[in-house]
Amino acid sequence: MGEALVSVVNSDAPRLLFSVVPNGGHAVSVQSTAKANVESQHVAKRVSLPVPRARVYKPGDRGGYVWELQRRLRFLGFYTGKINGIYTWRTYRAVRLFQYSFGLRVTGLTDAKTRAKLWKATRRWRPGGVRTVQARRVYRKTARQLSWNDIKLMAHAVHAEARGEPYIGKVAVAAVILNRLKSDRFPNTTAGIIFQPMAFEAVADGQIWMQPDRDSFKAVRDALNGWDPTNGALFYFNPARAKSKWIWSRPQIKRIGKHIFTR
The missing domain is CATH 1.10.101.10 (PGBD-like superfamily/PGBD)
Incomplete structure (x- = not known):
């Protein structure tokens, strides 16, 4: 019986097995299916690598x-x-x-x-670009103390009371709420002012819970930034609907849209 020649190979290298041949013959190498199996394993590993998640930016991040x-x-x-x-x-x-x-x-x-x-x-935004119209960046003391719920509630009130009004009329309603917040004549919280009995018609008829639109939130922001188209008004009314003698007796400041703003 002749001797057989068998190669010993590194387990990490591509595996080549030599054929068994009689003693004195020449060993002819043939590639086994082991190499293919190893390659397929490497491919499987590459495919199964987890895809990195997109970064989520949060408070404290910089850059x-x-x-x-x-x-x-x-x-x-x-x-x-x-x-x-x-x-x-x-x-x-x-x-x-x-x-x-x-x-x-x-x-x-x-x-x-x-x-x-x-x-x-913001497709039209460019680095270094400046908005053509910018609100004043001066926050009032009371405005700094407002919570997100306060701002959201104000947006509900603005939308319910002034939808259909020109944009300046929406800012005016938000300004009246802030003016009342600064006054000693009214409750000292946003919710207290808005839900004060008989203060806002939208609360009485339930329209206060209508979903505010984007302009309503923007109007609140502009009022918080210091824009007061009413010049300090504490009240307003629609002359086409108001029947109260008291509201008609208030000193009138100006008319914006369908509302007259008063002290």
Whole structure:
């Protein structure tokens, strides 16, 4: 019986098995299916590698993307703070407002869906661009103390009371609520002012819970930034519908849209 020649190979190298031949003959190598199996395993491993998730930006993050995020939010009027590349709580609140206005899940975190929607909404934004109309960036003391729920409730009131009015009329309604918040004659909370008995018709007829539109939120932001088209008014009424002698007796300041604003 002749001797057989068998190769010993490194387990990490491509495996070549030699044929068994009689003693004195020549060993002829043939590639086995083992190499193919090894390659298929490597391919399977490459395919099964997890795909990295898109980064979700949150308060505390810093960098160039946050800078651009703030710029784009300011372009739409949602962000009014400093452009500093830091995901501050003001940035967080601006993202929440953007998400709410565009029908996204309201988290305050900038995920892939939020980025895509924001980029689509700011197609005309360019680095260094300046909005043609900018609200004053001066916040009142009371405005700083407002919570997200306060702002949302104000937007509900603005939409219910002034939908169909020109935009300045919506800002005027928001300004009246803020003027009452500063006055000692009214409750010292936003909810207390809006739900004060007989204060707003929209509360009495249930329209306060209608879904506010984007302009209503924007009007609240402009009022918070210091725009008061009413020059300090505390009341307003529709002359075509108002029957109260008392409201007609109030000193009138001006008319905006269908409403007369008074002290």
